[in-house]
Amino acid sequence: MVQKRQDAERKRRGRPRAYDPETALHRAMEAFWSAGYSGTSLDDIASATGMNRPSLYAAFGDKHDLYVKALAHYWSQGFEAMREALAGKRPLREELMSVYDGSLSLYFSGEGPARGCFAIGTATTEAVLHPEIRAAFSGGLRILDKAFEDRMRAAQVAGELSPDADIETLAMVASSTLHTIAIRARMGTARAELRRLARKAVGLICGFSLGRTSPSSTA
Amino acid sequence: MVQKRQDAERKRRGRPRAYDPETALHRAMEAFWSAGYSGTSLDDIASATGMNRPSLYAAFGDKHDLYVKALAHYWSQGFEAMREALAGKRPLREELMSVYDGSLSLYFSGEGPARGCFAIGTATTEAVLHPEIRAAFSGGLRILDKAFEDRMRAAQVAGELSPDADIETLAMVASSTLHTIAIRARMGTARAELRRLARKAVGLICGFSLGRTSPSSTA
DNA sequence: CCTTTTTTGTACCATTTCGAAAGAAATTCC
């Protein structure tokens, strides 16, 4: 961190920044997370980041820009977590549960009631009126879809899933399970119940494996 | 309607209302639908309903009350549609597709880009900070969950689904499919693609029927 | 016709919100 600063910015000319852009963006995201885009004022964000509005404006542009950057920040974190969880080094069942457990940890982090997924919880609302947010939102969701699908195709090749299994459908179940968990977390469903839900979905998906004739018993 | 008015309100004392409360509430809901709770001003709602703010306040209380009433209005519509679609008079497969087709019609109604589900699209954001909205939101979602589950239990009794089928899991797939469609509609996914997604989910669910050993091919 | 009752419409108020301007502060370059 310190090295990178020295490398990239060698010796900046004027007064040094009093904030770290990365952590400031993260704090701004946290501020948006609970109340959403419209429900969070720039003063709220200023308090959360410790910056004042002019500095915020100079660093990230206006409120809209700031939100879009926060969303990109969230997604890049999510992609990374997804990549690690679905690395393909463990059984499919285990890796899928890693995805859901990791998501639950994120959704139930923070102080008050669970905030669920930042993107689904806040960008869904804005997507209709703000094309940029809609694009960033849908782009991120598609990447997650693809991550599930890629992992399952690999599982099929490796013999973890039946050659007959419809990968597209199973990946869709994996994605929609993530989405329903994101929503339900935000509406107050207990973490344990959501984990139970995830286990059932994983059981269903992994039921389509060789050697099992009836994937219906998904205990 | 006219009769009911004469019955219930016989002869109201003062100046008659210039609006119909039911349609006004519906218009208010439509106003909230695109921009969400925080993103919609009382002026927006006043324009949408043709009422002015004092009348709005007298009729529905403050903005928060109005939104909660709009949400209840939306849910009651949804419950009714669900009840009709899952009446149990047609094959499960057909009735499930009725649910998704009906939902898609609703999600893609209106002028601009698709607005998806009013509840999921707008209440998810507010659920964290507003316990009343959270309660109304989760209550509605639970009723939809139960409607799916009840219908599937009936299907199991009727022999449409295998006795081995895990109804809870299948109902969860049905619900999460509805949720993912609601989200994706709002993020700009084409209606045809969402219908394809619904067909796949229905195929998966109804694959757990007697006489099929492998429900994996869900074309 | 006058009183009572209820709703409407205009106007207003206090607060919040977003954005910008202007000068002070901190650092590098020469």
Place this chain on the structure above:
DNA sequence: GGAATTTCTTTCGAAATGGTACAAAAAAGG
């Protein structure tokens, strides 16, 4: 140490927002 540069802090302003007060309007009751 002074000039140049970048950021910070204070302050302002215009617009929007939620909510309310008050008089005019429209109906029924007597």
